[in-house]
Amino acid sequence: MASPEQRPGMKRKDAVFGVLVVYLVLLSVAQVFAAHFGAPRLAGYSVLAPLVAGALLSLRQTMAIAVITVAAILVTYGFLVRDLSVLERSIAILLVAAGTVVGVVVCRIRLNREVRIGRLTVARDRLRLLSVASTRIGSTLDVDKTAWDLVEVAVPGFADFAVVDLFDDVLNGNEPPARARGPVELRRIAQRSVLDGSPEAVLRPGGTAVYPESSLLTQSLTAGRAVLTNVRLGDDRAGWLTRDDRRARKARQYGFHSAIAVPLVARGTALGVTIFIRHQRDEPFDNDDVLLAEEIGARAAVCVDNARRYTHEHRTSLTLQQSLLPRRLPDVSAVEVATRYLPAGTGAEVGGDWFDVIQLSGARVALVVGDVVGHGLYASATMGRLRSAIRTLADIDLPPDELLTHVDDVLIRLRSETGQEETRGEVGATCLYAVYDPVSRTCTMARAGHPAPALVLPDGRVDLVEVPSGPPLGLGGLPFESTRIMLPEDSLLALYTKGLLHGVREADGGPEDEEKDEKNGGENGGEGDAGNGKGDAEANEPAADTCDGDGEGDRACADGKAGSLGGDPHALQRLRDALRRPAPTLEVACDTVLAAMLPDGPTDDVALLLARTHALDASHVASWEMPGDPSAVSRARELVTGRLREWGMEESVFTTELVISELVTNAVRHAGGGPIQLRVIRERSLICEVSDTSSTSPHLRRARSTDENGRGLFIVAQLTDRWGTRQTPTGKTIWAELSAEGAPVGSGA
DSSP states (O other), X not given: OOOTTTHHHHXXXXXXXXXXXXXXXXXXXXXXXXXXXXXXXXXXXXXXXXXXXXHHSOHHHHHHHHHHXXXXXXXXXXXXXXXXXXXXXXXXXXXXXXXXXXXXXXXXXXXXXXXXXXXXXXXXXXXXXXXXXXXXXXXXXXXXXXXXHHXXXXXXXXXXXXXXXXXXHHHTTSOOOSSOOSSEEEEEEEEXXXXXTOTTOSSOTTOEEEEOTTSHHHHHHHHTSOEEEETTTTOGGGGHHHHSHHHHHHHHHHTOOEEEXXXXXXXXXXXXXXXXXXXXXXXXXXXXXXXXXXXXXXXXXXXXXXXXXXXXXXXXXXXXXXXXXXXXXXXXXXXXXXXXXXXXXXXXXXXXEEEEEEEOSTTOEXXXXXXXXXXXXXXXXXXXXXXXXXXXXXXXXXXHHHHHHHHHHHHHHHHHHTTOTTOTTXXXXXXXXXXXXXXXXXXXXXXXXXXXXXXXXXXXXXXXXXXXXXXXXXXXXXXXXXXXXXXOTTOEEEEEOTHHHHHHIIIIIHHHHHHHHHHHHHHHSTHHHHHHSOTTOOOOSSSSOOOOOSSHHHHHHHHHHHHHTTOOHHHHHHHHHHHHSOOSSHHHHHHHHHHXXXXXXXXXXXXXXXXXXXXXXXXGXXXXXXXXXXXXXXXXXXXXXXXXXXXXXXXXXXXXXXXXXXXXXXXXXXXXXXXXXXXEEESSSEEEEEEESOOOOOOOOOOOTTOXXXXXXXXXXXXXXXXXXXXXXXXXXXEEEEOTTOOOTTSOO
């Protein structure tokens, strides 16, 4: 049967055939009349019909015209026209017969040429289809999108209906079953039809179906190759359609006559199957179509497997990233904290953004936000190493600038260990490290190539803190600077990674804003940025220079400060506006900032940390100065005991007296007679600190039975939750934390 595209041509040929038959009949009648009335002979006009037929009609129609022509000339000049000689009759008949033979030969040559041209056209169409498949399929690393690309390429150019079914493990990024045996369960991912809405489909995208062993799909998966079936020829492979009432009804309704099932096999693993069906065009699939389907399926399978592998790596990186981030932040009195981490959207690898809140001695707290250069598992692993290094260095109470210097060395060693010395630009990180002291209400910050933090004052003013910008971590050889500012109580610090600002640039900025950002960064960043900082200056008031208006003056001020800090003015202004909005809780504030900065979702990983500062007033802190002689021990016990009774902590007196006695005795013995400072802080726990002028740090050791000394710190360690030392500009501080009831850790008291 002819296809819909061929039917108009066949009708035209039938019309031409009818015209030629009528022409021959009329010509024969005219020749008879012409012979009787002595008119010119018309035999030569009979040659036109077979010649026209040879040029336009099929071989069968041309042969019919040839037979009619020869029969007409034989009857006309053999019986009806009698006034001609035998020679004249023979010449007329032979000339017409020769013309008829020429017409048949021309038809045969033309048809052979048309067949060759048709084959070349089919080959060209198939090559074009393969080219389109190579271009469109696999343009993204998304399994669903790849499946939809496959069916869109196949319909209508190759099939009338196409579907893609995959194993669920493929969608989750896992390895599919090693070998399909027995009934298989597949999930419909994509389908397309030449008919609107794909009415011939039994299953909708997202649904699952179990295919029996006799099904075409299972046969192709088991055999590992394409399987062709032709319903018109009674192929047994199509019998599974009749065993399922729904599929049988659809097949009869829409006239399915041939199908090809192609397993999607990549790297020796079957991922699923795609099936191509024809029901609108009459030509069934042939062996050449099977080869084309296998080629398309093989290319699609590799793309699906690439997408599956990317999904697996993306989820692995995301799981690793989330497992390395703190799941539960410490409960501290110094700050109230809310955090968010948003991985990049689909199509981007997980990065190395992180945040952290570290409880320090003396009721202080460290706030950390950082970003590792690059994406993927390596970035996540590097982030975990850096976070561990920062927590370890923070535990020995290093100043922010010194801590970043040590972390810089750590990252350089990591590069050396992983063999990345030659790719200095690919292994690096940015970091902002801030330490807040609720007693003095000061915050000391240092940053390594990281965006400056934003500060929201209690009166609603918002601006960036001018922290000197050091180089990114991993470069080495350049110093870091810190700045110290005074923060009013209930101030809000916003620490974030660059992904929060890049979302605004992607949404609104475009090339013009990027050019402006580069111009500002080039003119005002770098060394000039460090020059604008306060260095390690004393705390001062106000906390930061703020742009407190909402008009043009505010925007001019914001643009100037953004340039001095190497930021994008448009993004930073939107950040100010978002932070300025009132919110009942910090959790709501985080959501408000993310909604304002990332309306279309993140294009890069985003880490956001909001911290509202609190202060410990004089009612929570007591400090005394005393001389470095033995009399200070008893004096210290008296002062601390009196203050504990004022605070209503009589149950903690005994334990605290023992701890204070050991700490002060240690200071008197090793401080060389210098002054001693004693400080007690009432927070969620009781903090005792003894400072002296000696820079020698004590160490816990196990005393032998014959030793007279060396048991003091052991007693302190047993009676307290934790203890430690930190260096100060004038010496050192030994501190210890006790639970509110004074019970030693693990004592069961």
